[in-house]
Amino acid sequence: MMSNAPRHPLLPAAAAGLTVVLWASAFVAIRSAGDAYSPGALALGRLLAGALTLGALCVVRREGLPPRSAWRGIALSGVLWFGFYMVALNWGEQRVDAGTAALVVNVGPLLIALLGTRLLGDPMPPRLLAGMAVSFAGAVTVGLSMSSGGGGASLLGVVACLLAAVAYAAGVVSQKPALGRASALQVTTFGCLVGAVVCLPFAGRLVTEAAHAPVSATLNMVYLGVFPTALAFTTWAYALARTTASRMGATTYAVPALVVLMSWLALGEVPGALTLVGGALCLAGVAVSRSRAAGRSRRVAAGEPRPEKVG
Known part of the structure; x- marks a missing residue:
């Protein structure tokens, strides 16, 4: 069993924060490259990429192959999260705006919270539930404010994004057990490779479209691979290995x-008052759900019993 004790108690929180920022940028980059x-x-x-x-x-760090016991989780997360999720999200973002x-x-x-509680035995403390409720209310407010601003969301686009959400949740829950048996870099690298293999039927279209695509679109695609995928999925896995799937999922609100x-910054779209209120609620909910997380992570890493018991 690998040790997941962080060298510094703030590192998992910093890793989660970096992941959230890069994943947010991915929604804008996908719209541009799409x-x-x-x-x-x-x-x-x-x-x-x-x-x-x-x-x-992996070569620089001399990371070998993950142990056999980790491959089930890696394969499932690779198919669902790296493969199906990315295709579904790209399809959805061609029909709805990035905010929606x-x-x-x-x-x-x-x-994730429901699956984590049912399949992984994750605790569901009242503070986490309260934070999720506040953040979800904020996310709904953001979506309503953007829709009222003239954004037309097609039904197919919304359905595609919902399918992406299901694949995302299932992928996270599948990945969590693998992180107890392999490093975050190993799980991310081979999950990404599995996803690439799943998407190989699109190789012909990629070659054809790359020959005619503007440089900016191709650079956005490379950016998506290097930063929101390679870097952010690794920092996500690092943080996920040191907390529960439910708590990490709440962070992405x-x-x-x-x-x-x-x-607003990249396109000059000034958010309205309702959008700002929704954004503040999202961030407030994350703060509530993650409070006391560092102390709990330190206790778990040190082998101390968790203060709450699933029951």
Whole structure:
């Protein structure tokens, strides 16, 4: 069994924060690259860029193959999260704006909490439930404010984002046991490789579309692979190994608020008062759900019993 004790108690929280920021940026980058690349081709290009980056890191760090006991979780998360999720999200974002997509996908943390409690025995303390409720209310407020601003969300786009949310939740719950048997870098690298293999049927379209795509779209695709995939999925796995799936899922409720902020800074879209209120609620809910997380993580890493008991 691998030791998950952090060298510094703030590292898991910092890793989770970096993940949230990079994943928020992915929603904007997908919208930009989606004008030139189809959903499957964009997913494959992103995964190939991510796999090359992660592979290089594995070579530098001399990381070997994960143990056999970790492969079930790696394979499931690779198919569901790295493969199906990315294709479905790309498809959805071709039909809805980035803010709406972020809102719909962020029903995922609720699914993670339910699946984590049922399958992983994750605790469901009142503070986590309260934080999730506040953040979900904020995410709904953000989505409503953006929709009222003239964004038309197609039914197919919303359905695609919902499917992405289901795949995301199932992928996280599948990944969690593997992180007890392999390093975060190993789990992320080979999960990314599995996802790339799943998306190989789109290789022909990727080659054709890359030949005609503008440089900016291709750079956005490479950015998605290097940063929101290679870096952010690794920092996510590092943090997930040191806390519960439910608590990590609640952290991503900050994503819709950050998507609005990034759209404001990058595209000059000034958010309205209702959007700002929703964003503040998202961040407040994350603060509530993650409070006392560092102390609990230190106790678990040190082998002390958890203060709450699932029952």
